[in-house]
Amino acid sequence: SSGINAEYGDIEATAVGTGNAKELIDIIEEDRQLIPGDNDFTLSEYTEKCIMYGFIMLFGAVFPLAPLVALVCNVIDVRIDGYRILWKNRRYIAQRAEDIGIWQYILEFLNMIGVVVNSLIIAHTLKDNGSFLENIENKWLIAFGFEHVCFCVKFIISYIIPDVPSDVQFKMRKEQFQVNQLFEKGITKKSPVGTPTSGKNAENAV
16 A cells, blocks of 8 residues: 555646646747737936936926925836836846946936035026125025035934945844854864864864
């Protein structure tokens, strides 16, 4: 009876394996029939978002509702892109990346230019009942002061908020420690008998 049960078990395992392989082939065939995706999808998305961000940073003081409009557009765009990627286009091949690369410097540049442009716009469009703003030098003084205040706030926030949260840093150090421990255990197991591989082993050998 044990031999018959083992034989039936092998048959069931083979059937399950065949079914999984057929299902995988069907998925691949369905994916092949979809529309090929853009080769530069990431580049086009970053370009689109940076252009939108640039308009908000440069002319946000002129049209205060621009961030709200951009938020609504991005919510709709995320839904459309998600539907297109999941159901209309072929699956993209994922690639690992440490960060967003040169786009980080582009966004930083837009931040700097945006502060300067908005400071000038605000200073040259202010109106008062006195004669303080009638002098062009006073307008430049207001722009200069507002710009430096914004830069100071920006750098303070950047200094307070780290790029990598503390809990993530702790988990990364913990993971690196575990990898080192596994590596040392592997070396210990491969070392010949009687050969000390560490200080503790040397003491034990003595």
